[in-house]
Amino acid sequence: MNDNNKQLKLAFIGGGNNSAVGYVHFAASQLDNKFAVVAGAFSRNPDENSATAQRWGVSEKHLYNDWQELVEQEKNxxxxxxxxxxxxxxxEVITTLLKANLPIICEKALVTGPAEVAEIEACYDKNKHFLAVTYNYSGYAMxxxxxxxxxxxxxGTIQKIHLEMPQEGFRRPPDIAGKPSMPQAWRLKDFEVPTICLDLGVHLHHLSTYLLEMEPTETIAQFTNHSQYPNLIDDVNMLLNYPNNIKGSMWMSKTAIGHRNGLQIRIYGDKGSARWFQLNPDELELNYNDGRREILDRAGQCEYANQFRYNRMKPGHPTGFVEAFSNLYTDIYEELCCYLAGTDKKNDYVFxxxxxxxxxxxxxxxxxxxxSRSWEELIK
Known part of the structure; x- marks a missing residue:
């Protein structure tokens, strides 16, 4: 196994200064000193590409304007x-890297739908390849x-789970550095799976699977357009059935004015319930069937979130999105170390x-x- 103090080297494909997620990945990968970003093809725009490399301290010798050249030159x-x-x-990138047997860390969503998953499966061997997808919300301590x-x-016995992720970005684009951040062109087109499900829905699915450790068996859904972008799904409501008679729901929206990112989890058992709201990430609201109501935070009687790795700063100084992402990057580091050393260790947080x-x-x-306006079973 690799020395846990040894940094692993990363090459970024995409993620430049003009990217929605690049800087978050860079910052999160650095926070616990596990990785070094040493090479990249950050942007198709040569000026943005060069500016990103300078900002992140990547040598011009390891900067490429073509991602395929990056792979060829840096694979060893x-x-x-x-x-x-x-x-x-x-x-295109995933299949290229898999055919070369190169480890992959991929921003969600992995691809645009099941048809592209089938393309990956044609060249993927779970015993030979490393492929981690970054679902960062399960990185929050609480x-x-x-x-x-x-x-x-x-x-108690879980009976219900409800997840929602309302945002207002299509109706009120967020300001970033004083400028409205308009939706990227690819986000204004639906694919085999609607893009809102690729953007928001995969997070809700991940969180439900992560918490319940099971997949839903069937769903009934309603898709809606409420934005100024025609023929684009921007609001989704879903009811879900899970094994063991567990019921659930998901709501995701890009047109819910007043919600910057209203990610919320509510889960109910026969002995109690819990609520977690992303804008108040260090608290977990608990209610029990004897009438007790509790607010559990990192300074409380946590049995898991009291670990040092989740307390980079003492309670009262809230953890946030980048820290959650960094928790995931640390998990990926541990799994990647095992992979590179040829040992088999499954990290519970890497998917x-x-x-x-x-x-x-x-x-x-x-x-x-x-x-169909009816319940549909899920196909494995």
Whole structure:
């Protein structure tokens, strides 16, 4: 196994200064000193590409204007390639890297739908390849505490789970550095799976699977357009059935004015319930059937989130999105070290092709349900 103090080397494909997610990935990968970004083809725009390399301290010798040249020149010098291009471009990069047996860290969504998953499966060998997809919201300390409570039976037998992720970006684009951040062109087109499901829905699917450790079996869904962009799904409501008679729902929206990112989890058992709201990430609201109501935070009686790795700063100084992402990058580091050393260690927080496939199958079934106006079973 690699020395845990040894940095692993990353090459970024995409993720430049003009990217929606690039700087977050860069910052998160650096926070615990596990990775060094040493090479990249950050942007198709040569000026942006060069400016990103300068900002991040990447040598011009390891900067490329073509991602395929980056792969060819750096494949023997880096430990993994990070894919940060728009989702429709992922399939070409992923299949190229898999055929070369090169480790991959990929921004969600993995690809645009089950048809592209099938293309990946044609060249993917789980015993030979490393493929991690970044679902960062399960990196929050109190979401991990919630999973621990569920597994310990603190809420009793789980009966219901409701997840939502309302945003206002299509109706009120967020200001970034004083300028409205308009939707990227690829986000204004739907693919085999609606783009809102690729953007927001895969997070909700991941969180439900992460907490329940099971997949839904069927769904009924309603897709809507409420924005100024015609023929584009921007609001989705779904009901879900899970094994063991567990019921659920998901709501995602790009047109919910007043919500910057209203990610919320509510989970109910026969002994109690829990609520976690991303804009108040260090607190978990708990209610029990004897009438007790508790607010659990990192300074409370946490059994999982009290670990040093989740307390870079003492409670009272809230953790946030980048820290959650960094928690995931540390998990990926541990799994990648095992992979590179040829040892078999499955990290409970690193997810790859199988969960990506399940999520995309869920939203394809939801699309079919919207058309049939009936419940649709999920196909494994």
């Amino acid at each position: 010098h880096v430990d993994a390639f990070v894919i940060l291009t728009p989702t429709p471009h992922h399939i 979401v991990r505490e919630l999973k621990h409570l569920v597994k310990q039976g603190a809420l 790859g092709l199988e969960q990506a496939k399940d999520g995309l199958n869920l939203f394809k079934a939801a699309k079919k349900s919207n058309e």
